[in-house]
Amino acid sequence: xxxxxxxxxxxRCGILALILFVVVVIAxxxxxxxxxxxGLGRDLIRVLLHQSSxxxxxxxxxxxxxxxPRILLAILVGASLSVAGTSFQALLRNPLADPYVLGxxxxxxxxxILALILENQLSFSPEFSGLITPFGAFLGAAITITAxxxxxxREGQIDSTTLLLGGVITASFLSAIIMFLLSxxxxxxLRGAPYWMMGSLSTLPPKSLLxxxxxxxxIAAGAIYTTASDLxxxxxxxxxxxxxxxxxxxxxxxxxxxxxxxxGLAVSVSGAIGYVGLLVPHAMRMIxxxxxxxxxxxxxxxxxxxxxxxxxxxxxxVAPSELQVGAVTALVGAPFFIYLLRRRLT
Amino acid sequence: xxxxxxxxDPSNFSDQPRGNxxxxxxxxxxxxxxxxxxxxxxxFTLEALSFQAKPGEIVSILGPNASGKSTLLKLISxxxxxxxxxxxxxxxxxxxxxxxxxxxRIAMVQQESRLLFPSRVWEFVLQxxxxxxxxxxxESEDDVTIAKNAxxxxxxxxxxxxxxxxxxxxxxxxxxxxxxxxxxxxxxLLDEPTLHLDIGAQVDLLESLRHLAAxxxxxxxVVTHELNLTGEYADQVVLLQRGKCLRVGPPAQVFQxxxxxxxxxxxxxxxxxxxxxxxVTLFEKT
Numbered sequence: 231x232x233x234x235x236x237x238x239x240x241x242r243c244g245i246l247a248l249i250l251f252v253v254v255v256i257a258x259x260x261x262x263x264x265x266x267x268x269g270l271g272r273d274l275i276r277v278l279l280h281q282s283s284x285x286x287x288x289x290x291x292x293x294x295x296x297x298x299p300r301i302l303l304a305i306l307v308g309a310s311l312s313v314a315g316t317s318f319q320a321l322l323r324n325p326l327a328d329p330y331v332l333g334x335x336x337x338x339x340x341x342x343i344l345a346l347i348l349e350n351q352l353s354f355s356p357e358f359s360g361l362i363t364p365f366g367a368f369l370g371a372a373i374t375i376t377a378x379x380x381x382x383x384r385e386g387q388i389d390s391t392t393l394l395l396g397g398v399i400t401a402s403f404l405s406a407i408i409m410f411l412l413s414x415x416x417x418x419x420l421r422g423a424p425y426w427m428m429g430s431l432s433t434l435p436p437k438s439l440l441x442x443x444x445x446x447x448x449i450a451a452g453a454i455y456t457t458a459s460d461l462x463x464x465x466x467x468x469x470x471x472x473x474x475x476x477x478x479x480x481x482x483x484x485x486x487x488x489x490x491x492x493x494g495l496a497v498s499v500s501g502a503i504g505y506v507g508l509l510v511p512h513a514m515r516m517i518x519x520x521x522x523x524x525x526x527x528x529x530x531x532x533x534x535x536x537x538x539x540x541x542x543x544x545x546x547x548v549a550p551s552e553l554q555v556g557a558v559t560a561l562v563g564a565p566f567f568i569y570l571l572r573r574r575l576t
Numbered sequence: 577x578x579x580x581x582x583x584x585d586p587s588n589f590s591d592q593p594r595g596n597x598x599x600x601x602x603x604x605x606x607x608x609x610x611x612x613x614x615x616x617x618x619x620f621t622l623e624a625l626s627f628q629a630k631p632g633e634i635v636s637i638l639g640p641n642a643s644g645k646s647t648l649l650k651l652i653s654x655x656x657x658x659x660x661x662x663x664x665x666x667x668x669x670x671x672x673x674x675x676x677x678x679x680x681r682i683a684m685v686q687q688e689s690r691l692l693f694p695s696r697v698w699e700f701v702l703q704x705x706x707x708x709x710x711x712x713x714x715e716s717e718d719d720v721t722i723a724k725n726a727x728x729x730x731x732x733x734x735x736x737x738x739x740x741x742x743x744x745x746x747x748x749x750x751x752x753x754x755x756x757x758x759x760x761x762x763x764x765l766l767d768e769p770t771l772h773l774d775i776g777a778q779v780d781l782l783e784s785l786r787h788l789a790a791x792x793x794x795x796x797x798v799v800t801h802e803l804n805l806t807g808e809y810a811d812q813v814v815l816l817q818r819g820k821c822l823r824v825g826p827p828a829q830v831f832q833x834x835x836x837x838x839x840x841x842x843x844x845x846x847x848x849x850x851x852x853x854x855x856v857t858l859f860e861k862t
Contacts, residue, residue: 231698231723231737232698233715233719233720234715235714323692325692325693455712456711456712458712459709459713460706462703463703463706465692465693466690466692466703467690469655470684470686472675473655473684473686474703474704474706474707474755474759475675475680475706475707475759476675477675515693520692520694520695523712523714
């Protein structure tokens with residue numbers, strides 16, 4: 231008998247953080263312009279010491295102003311989607327649940343597009359207008375998960391197959407709405423369908439939105455983490471969890487809202503990137519087990535690592551052109567989804 | 577065994593007792609109605625019934641299918657609130673207890689426990705300690721000792737490192753019981769615990785329940801339709817039929833041929849064994 235201890239949890243997270251650091255350094259180095267490790271280290275230290283002005287190398291701007299923010303964005307989006315996926319899997323008691331597969335990301339995209347259209351029609355003060363898109367995306371995510379949840383219920387219980395089918399149909403329906411909205415309404419700040427339906431990290435959001443994403447991630451993921459022990463018990467079913475002392479309704483509401491916030495924030499800055507929320511939690515579960523006290527932070531760090539790698543591939547494999555990062559994650563994620571599905575059926 | 581299973585309840589729940597605190601469990605005129613919505617006729621009604629149980633007693637809720645056994649168990653557990661009347665545990669209404677406080681006092685062993693992801697036996701038993709921790713809770717040495725004691729009380733300590741989906745039905749039932757014991761409850765509820773067990777495992781389970789109730793002063797309430805196991809092991813029987821409580825009392829009083837034939841719709845005989853316990857024999861319907 232070897233229950234999880236805080237020191238073991240921190241040690242494992244430390245290893246994952248180290249891997250993330252190495253991946254980030256490699257990602258900073260790779261790209262159309264080759265950067266030496268020495269120059270990279272020197273420039274990064276200068277940034278940390280707030281001496282950005284003294285970066286005089288030719289590539290300083292590329293690394294610090296272009297690659298680094300994009301990597302930070304990938305870290306935040308990857309961690310958000312992965313924690314959201316882990317949460318939805320526990321909440322819906324379905325190992326195949328993922329914000330993208332269940333159509334929640336598409337719902338967030340519809341919410342974000344509607345918010346952008348609204349923003350074009352009405353004129354908001356600039357500091358306020360930055361908040362409308364993520365808020366719209368959150369609402370879209372929350373409404374969609376409610377709909378999918380209701381569609382997936384049969385005789386008061388969540389039915390796994392009905393839930394997945396409900397999610398797939400919802401995703402396809404919402405994609406049609408995205409196409410409809412994008413082809414009937416045009417606006418300067420509306421990006422194209424590939425962005426919303428596949429996701430991309432190629433356009434950096436304004437700094438204020440990045441800060442919001444960071445703060446939102448910390449608050450929402452922190453809220454989910456407070457329920458980590460409860461989520462372990464919820465895996466055995468609502469009734470059992472209740473008899474073991476879990477306030478089931480409270481946990482469901484906290485996790486449902488927080489996971490919708492994470493999905494909404496991620497989609498509002500990167501479109502609907504798929505399968506991160508499916509692949510990463512499963513990989514982490516295979517390594518660390520299904521204890522959410524360990525799994526949630528591992529999923530956050532693992533999601534960050536996965537999306538930084540995926541985005542680095544997206545911008546380097548067909549250089550000087552670029553792939554959608556969602557295409558990279560789908561290329562790996564979709565076969566993995568089929569593998570999981572078949573393993574469950576046998 | 578000097579086990580930490582009997583450490584005092586650390587709960588700080590401070591509701592004023594309203595029932596009789598001397599009685600462990602007191603069901604007072606409790607009733608319940610299942611209705612899809614208030615305007616429609618109810619699907620099922622459990623009529624008001626009363627009984628009491630002391631520490632160390634085993635109460636068996638007996639009846640055919642759809643007689644309201646599981647509904648009564650839910651009422652006792654506090655999972656549902658009675659339509660009228662009250663269920664008191666040590667003088668407190670069970671349905672008014674907050675979830676954690678309730679789980680520190682009442683443990684429920686359900687018919688089946690399905691896991692979404694594989695888990696080890698020890699992980700499963702440690703779940704019983706959840707109600708005794710706060711927030712994101714890392715199990716202490718005490719928790720581990722309590723879980724090990726719970727496993728050894730049901731003779732399952734050797735299963736500790738096995739996977740839950742790789743052990744037999746009887747072993748699984750014992751591990752689920754161990755998780756309930758790790759909650760350190762005063763009231764132990766079991767919903768048809770012998771359903772998927774062979775006859776040997778059924779007797780083993782009931783034997784350990786009798787042993788546990790005597791040793792730890794648990795009050796045990798078991799839902800079952802096993803007549804002879806009830807006759808052999810229960811101190812009190814609550815006999816239900818179609819939501820109505822027909823009789824409450826010791827098995828020797830409740831097990832009367834006419835009454836049981838009427839409730840179970842089957843011809844049978846009742847004999848008394850040398851230990852004063854009733855034994856039922858069923859005949860084929862002619």
